[in-house]
Amino acid sequence: MPPRAPAPECGKPPAWGSAAGFGDASSASRNLSPRGDLKEAAANLFAMLRELDSGTAVIAVSPIPQTGLGEAINDRLTRAAAPRSPS
Secondary structure (H helix, E strand, O other), rough: OOOOOOOOOOOOOOOOEEEEEEEOOOOOOOEEOOOOOOHHHHHHHHHHHHHHHHOOEEEEEEOOOOOOOOHHEEEEEEEHHOOOOOO
């Protein structure tokens, strides 16, 4: 199942999902950038999504700022969450 678009709040993930945090998101199972650095988050994005996607029905992601590199990260998350036709 594809990851979800950025979640409004990324607290403790539900039993059927995983959470990728950004900045101060201590309850997330993984964190794209604990320092809130967009360059670090972008560098970690694909590997972390692959890791969280293995065996997880839903991936929730903390809000990423809609500025600079954050726009590209959010665009990629939105595309990853888009419905797909079965292959």
